[in-house]
Amino acid sequence: MSQNHIETLVNNVKGVRDSNPNPSFGRDSHVHHVAPGCHPASARKIKTDKISKIATWNVVKEMERMNLNTLGLAEVRWTGAGSMKLGSKTLIYSGGPTHERGVGILFDVTMAKSLGSWCPISDRVVVAKLVAKPLNLGIIQVCTNI
Template identity: 85%
Template sequence: MKLNILGLAEVGWTWAGSMKLGSKTLIYSRGHIHERGVGILFNVTTAKSLGSWCPILDRVVVAKLVAKLLNLGIIQGYAPTSDSEDVEVDKFYEKIEKAKGYLKSQDIIIVMGDLNAKVGDERVEDVAQWHRDCK
């Protein structure tokens, strides 16, 4: 399988950082304990476009890829489950908004990750889902 960018949840390292994994580059954001954590893995070609990145929270990391016409902002998130307290859920969405603040309005912004969403058959505004019949 050929991947340029892969979003990760439940990354096992503490704090935040970046590392080389063979020819790939991993950026990650974690807390001080081994829970939660997110990361973005880039192949060697895509990593060359990595302009900047910022760990926002143990559940959110943002990366900016520099391109010729428009830059690409990638926000990787790991949302709390529906069993979580409302305060924790609200904090997560506040951090997603904060991550968007690191990007320019003309950047293409992709929010991805484990959003612990419950998706039905109805269309929800501003949400894209992959249909099971698509190849």
């Protein structure tokens, strides 16, 4: 391979040149700690001779599948308090200063229109007031781990 040809194989990752096109050559390793005090070197190893079940849930899809109007969430793990739109759904949440604990309530379009007010009490409690007839409805989402 000629020197000119090697010069043209820049993969645009930090301008690193490689004689073979390799999309990941030159990338930094980014290690994220997923739990306080948990470092990859000290993490407990999974026994590969046993079966491990791993799954994910799309909460919005499950809410739609189960035809729910309101869904209480625990262990949201977001900091602070706020609200956001998730597609056609509205989420209110309350968390602490760290990415631990946290609660939330997910509303569909109809229930979100009835949301009169809400109050983040703590990283374990959020309260919502829905305007309804004949009486307003209060929803309290609480998470306790005992």
